[in-house]
Amino acid sequence: MTARAEPPGGGAGDEGEGAGRDADSSAWAPLRLPTYRTLWCAQLGSNVGTWMQTVGAQWMLVHQPNAPTLTSLVQAASLLPVLFLSLPAGVLADVLDRRRLLIALSVAMAAVSTALAVLTAAGLTTPTVLIALVFLMGCGSALSGPGWQAIQPELVPRAQIPAAAALGSLNVNLARAVGPALAGVLVAATGTDVVFGINAASFLGVVAALAVWHRATAPAGGAPERMRSALSAGTRYVRNAPGVRRVLLRAALFVLPASALWGLLPVVSSQRLHQGAGGYGLLLGALGVGAIAGAVTVKRVRAALDRNVLLALSSAAFAAGSAVAALVTQPAVVALVLVMTGAGWLYALSTLNTTLQLALPSWVRARGLAVYLMVFMGGQGVGSLVWGLVANATSTRAALLAATALLLLTAASLAVWPMHARTGTFDRDVVAPWPEPMLAFDRTADDAADGPVLVEVTYEVPVERLPEFRAAMAALAVSRRRTGASHWSLYRDAEQPTTWVEAFQVPSWQEHLRQHESRLTAYDAELAARAGALSTTGPRVRHLIAPVGRAGGAGPHQAGRGGRHEGGPP
Known part of the structure; x- marks a missing residue:
């Protein structure tokens, strides 16, 4: 034990020993x-x-x-x-x-x-x-x-x-x-x-x-x-x-x-x-x-x-x-x-x-x-x-x-760098709102041989919703990086101006699975839903996977084999 700094003595989950009983918030x-x-x-x-x-x-x-x-x-x-x-x-x-x-x-x-x-x-x-x-x-x-x-x-x-x-x-x-x-x-x-x-x-x-x-x-x-x-x-x-x-x-x-x-x-x-x-x-x-x-x-x-x-x-x-x-x-x-x-x-x-x-x-x-x-x-x-x-x-x-x-x-x-008013108020319970993405070919679970994954999410956004969409995507970008993305970008289709493509790269397929299974909080899911609701069609998602044994480039444009599905989450 250390006697130098007080430990953050409590936790942020509901899985504790007393979770099943009425919450008692008294000091003792x-x-x-x-x-x-x-x-x-x-x-x-x-x-x-x-x-x-x-x-x-x-x-x-x-x-x-x-x-x-x-x-x-x-x-x-x-x-x-x-x-x-x-x-x-x-x-x-x-x-x-x-x-x-x-x-x-x-x-x-x-x-x-x-x-x-x-x-x-x-x-x-x-x-x-x-x-x-x-x-x-x-x-x-x-x-x-x-x-x-x-x-x-x-x-x-x-x-x-x-x-x-x-x-x-x-x-x-x-x-x-x-x-x-x-x-x-x-x-x-x-x-x-x-x-x-x-x-x-x-x-x-x-x-x-x-x-x-x-x-x-x-x-x-x-x-x-x-x-x-x-x-x-x-x-x-x-x-x-x-x-x-x-x-x-x-x-x-x-x-x-x-x-x-x-x-x-x-x-x-x-x-x-x-x-x-x-x-x-x-x-x-x-x-x-x-x-x-x-x-x-x-x-x-x-x-x-x-x-x-x-x-x-x-x-x-x-x-x-x-x-x-x-x-x-x-x-x-x-x-x-x-x-x-x-x-x-x-x-x-x-x-x-x-x-x-x-x-x-x-x-x-x-x-x-x-x-x-x-x-x-x-x-x-x-x-x-x-x-x-x-x-x-x-x-x-x-x-x-x-x-x-x-x-x-x-x-x-503190007048210049105060504690943010909303810190600690967001729902940080881990949720799993997204089904596991399907693969059309076998994939090893070994991280050492698992190359980067590029996820593309396509949105159809009317012109009148663009300011709200841009703001929603700025918040979503931070969420993607927080939960595993090493790169994130947002593109607009030059031929279809209402089409926007969100592209983010995750270091490995296992890392992306962890985004689906164990890293998304209720707040992160809310940010994704907010952006998706501004699209006139369900977001279309495509996963591009680098071939096993070929790490490829480190940038967000690295492409490989993948699949597409519509209306679902990344």
């Missing part, structure tokens, strides 16, 4: 579902252990030369693996058994944590060894993060998504309130090796919870996606989902300056406030207490405020915490302001997480969440490293004040 409803409750408790234990390890690792380095850089490196080492592992991890979570994948990764992280505890007890943990092992732990977290988030839709119904997202944030922040304070006491009384050992044991609880869980839903039918095509499909979806892209932008703009406080708080506690490990744990606990208060109140606050206003207030609250950490030397005052800062952190992450979960369809959920984790956690890792270097070159105070200014600019930027 997901905890009434036994499987969700068991996994939530296991995650809480693991998050407490992770926060304890973070405090122990940072405190081992806080008195070293170049302490701002070294303590920031601890956070960076745990988060930077997300940048290069999260997206492949999302692909793995979408094509493999997620439960088995998570069990294997939890066992691996328990082994690394045990090695860290043993080496520390033997006095062999140098700063280099510590950062290297924290990096390995970060790799495990990066690989497990998308899979952990993707199983959530199997646990709760759609109506409980906001409550599950808030509970996911509450989980991490409850651990943030308890773990650092407990770690501070144990580090002072026993040593960091005990803290590392507790973290190793916490992963075993996750393994046990996953081992007793019997998934209620079967994996989707059809041939499994290959890694390369699945990776391409996931990145293609994100590129062509404006609402998802805006969530990613807001996450990056918030977390990059906010990471300064997380990375430099150990140095602030030790060098400016003259606190020991226990005092640092209490400062982190103040952030956790504020986040818990935010989780309890977020439903009412979200109902009263527009999400853009809420994000702006969250950035301002974190700016206040950064400024106080830079300027104030009274620990009690700093802790009091950090409670408000923790609430702002919770409000920001809950808003981003809930919006993202509602925006992603089930077929690409893990990959979409992986990109989010790359941006948020990777951004926090890069930011922590950069702010540590800035503080080392200038001063901790100067770095925190610079981060404060950037957070205020982040709040102001």
Whole structure:
């Protein structure tokens, strides 16, 4: 588990454990579902252990030369693996058994944590060894993060998504309130090796919870996606989902300056406030207490405020915490302001997480969440490293004040780049409105030998409907690319001006079948129906397939054998 970014705790499907009963949208409803409750408790234990390890690792380095850089490196080492592992991890979570994948990764992280505890007890943990092992732990977290988030839709119904997202944030922040304070006491009384050992044991609880869980839903039918095509499909979806892209932008703009406080708080506690490990744990606990208060109140606050206003207030609250950490030397005052800062952190992450979960369809959920984790956690890792270097070159105070200014600019930027009002409101349930296209010849199912497919859809559009048709096709083009098309074009017949031809290319026949079977949401189907309704005749569809073993050109005009049918969907 990771203690750096709250997971998008809920899902966007109706296949969850509680889907068959009346939807209960109360804040605690997901905890009434036994499987969700068991996994939530296991995650809480693991998050407490992770926060304890973070405090122990940072405190081992806080008195070293170049302490701002070294303590920031601890956070960076745990988060930077997300940048290069999260997206492949999302692909793995979408094509493999997620439960088995998570069990294997939890066992691996328990082994690394045990090695860290043993080496520390033997006095062999140098700063280099510590950062290297924290990096390995970060790799495990990066690989497990998308899979952990993707199983959530199997646990709760759609109506409980906001409550599950808030509970996911509450989980991490409850651990943030308890773990650092407990770690501070144990580090002072026993040593960091005990803290590392507790973290190793916490992963075993996750393994046990996953081992007793019997998934209620079967994996989707059809041939499994290959890694390369699945990776391409996931990145293609994100590129062509404006609402998802805006969530990613807001996450990056918030977390990059906010990471300064997380990375430099150990140095602030030790060098400016003259606190020991226990005092640092209490400062982190103040952030956790504020986040818990935010989780309890977020439903009412979200109902009263527009999400853009809420994000702006969250950035301002974190700016206040950064400024106080830079300027104030009274620990009690700093802790009091950090409670408000923790609430702002919770409000920001809950808003981003809930919006993202509602925006992603089930077929690409893990990959979409992986990109989010790359941006948020990777951004926090890069930011922590950069702010540590800035503080080392200038001063901790100067770095925190610079981060404060950037957070205020982040709040102001919402006037230019707000969250889209309709993001998360479209129907993202996967539907199968189109029958499987028929082939007049045998076709191998092997993607390696499966060449590109060109789909042509012909429409007859009266002149008076052209403006409406052009607008409908612009929206449909984004949908085609989102669900699998690598190229899309719209042509007008030079001899028959009322005839329009939509042409889009899909990388393989299997990819096109997935468009029919598992990638179209109700919203995508609505866009296609809207365009088709403007044609005076039913859309005429033709599939052109490159011969097996001949990939042909990459452009949308590559032709091959195919067939035509009238009045049907692509």
